[in-house]
Amino acid sequence: MTSARKRRYDIAVIAGDGIGLEVVPAALRCLELVALRHEFTLDLTEYPWGSAYFQAHGAMMPTTGLDELAKHDAIFLGAVGVPEIPDVETLWGLLIPIRRTFDQYINLRPVRTLPGIPARVVGAGDVDLVIVRENVEGEYSAVGGRIYVGEPHEAAMQEAVFTRRGVARAARFAAELATTRSNRLTSATKSNGIVHTMPFWDEVVADTLAGYPGVSVDKVLIDALAAKLVLDPAGFDVIVASNLFGDILSDLAGAIAGSIGVAPSGNLNPEKKHPSMFEPVHGSAPDIAGQGVANPVGQLWAGAMMLEHLGEPAAAADLTAAFEACLADGLRTRDLGGTASTAEFTDGVAARLTA
Template sequence: MRNYSIALIPGDGIGVDVIREGKKVIDTVCELDGGVSIQYQKFNWSCEYYLKHGTMMPEDGLEILKNFDSIYLGAVGYPGVPDHISLWGLLLPIRRQFQQYINIRPVKLLRGIQSPLANRGVEDLDFIVIRENNEGEYSSIGGRMYEGTNMDMAIQNSVFTKHGVERVLRYAFELANKQGKRKQLTAATKSNGINHTMPFWDEYVCKINKEYPEVSTDIVHIDALCAYFVTRPDTFDVVVASNLFGDILTDLGAAIVGGLGIAPSANINPEKKFPSMFEPVHGSAPDIAGKGIANPTAAIWCASMMLEHLGETKLARAIMVVLEDVLAEGAVVTPDLGGKATTEEFGDEVCKRLKERYK
């Protein structure tokens, strides 16, 4: 029996709704396989927790989490709690303290989902964006001076280190080399306008490329790259970007394959020294929380990615096949996809199809 421990952090709003369905799918596929046992521990760390305790998680929260195999996170955010508090109080400390320096965002059009791009199908939209997840433009170095005066000012420093840049680039090159359809890597830059960090980034792209001569490599300015995501998405294989540029590209990537509501993400510590974290990228959407209309596709997709990371490739792939079957048939889908199914009914349908598949 293969045993895993997972920390459940449903968070706020629809995070609670969709993580419930994702867990249900995990439990179903593991039970059907018979060789996997998962122990969960649920944590109510959220904006509601913050309003009661003045912090997004306990002081020893990271110490509590560090021994789990994975973290399954819903969404955080709620009116009355500023976004910088919810983000810097929970999500970013987990990403950084656990060295989850790789953010994986598949840009893949699932069967049954229609892209907003005209005449684009599943064969055109299938690539991966690797985002540097720990430093870059989102470094917490800088500050404010002279607040409330005519000299009010803010400074935010970007931090690009040899260590940080090399490890994300090497991961992306390795992925392109081993799993890429074309063995092609595209690196985002803006070295014509940002004259220190971006040439530094480009220099290391070229340096690491020498270790992978079989990988075709392009360095493309971020503004042009955004345009290419729309005009020629079928030309990409693996895209790698710094923290800010990766954030922008992945949201654009989600938009062209159906929207943030169905997009998954993985925050990976490749060495597995610390747990990795898997989360849908949609927000907490408190206006529809508890109404049973949230689409759990992203959470279920994240569940598949989590099992893949744990080495349960067979189970991960089974989830994705069944998920796409349900979406493609369109009979039991949520209102955002033109259906009438509830969040729970969608999850139940995926579980039902998994049971049929394993007969």
């Protein structure tokens, strides 16, 4: 891994599918400019993995793929998935193995209203919250299967797996984050209906938070939480949630704050024993792929999160300020009600990074 003295970072780049092939190059251009400005180097290795690779080779990445990625300081991902290939092949062939092999047990998803982008909920105010999603177990386990396949009484079973270690470390990360913000934490649950895993979640979260007496925790049922998030998104700060609940809440919150097209995420191995991975939330968006109109903000913001994780907070702040300034000046892509192309928005960000 990278020595802090060298300020040189090895980055694996997987543009992937759909608009990932457009927004990743846009973000890399800006990342290289901000690196030059702050006098560090990003050594980029691009891997042509994804659905096109699957169609040619029958797999989303080669058998040596994870070994290759392990050599890097971070992974910069665009998007995964095309309509022609089932998600169970694309996601479980690339994204999920990366998350689990490298123990990226935190999915960090900041959500806030950006300049020039009004919240989609009237009276929402300024939204500024972070969702801490447990990222490697929970409802997205691979435990289960089908029986009586092809028969009228065919059945499918999917097991949710919650471990004390998994829940505790997610709760601990969220509590530590809350101490740097408002000391307020919301825990998403459904312990009135899911009678084993969710009461266990509540118990472990409570046990963990006992070590943080300055942090207040509010346990909220997921259905009520979704409603409150729509009605009063500004009333939340840090939300900790299981894999499924965190996934749903982060998309909902991103849409409320203005557009899912601007939302970033970091798949973190907080101890940095393995590379972490940074990606936008928006997915491959095949309906607009190849048109040059994709919003690069989610990828740019994911890049800023990567710089922060690598230990370059000033560069991360500069990159964020650059795309926020573009938005504030009215430069917006089609999904935000503007007319700018991907290239035009990227040019605007680049101009601010070289001014």
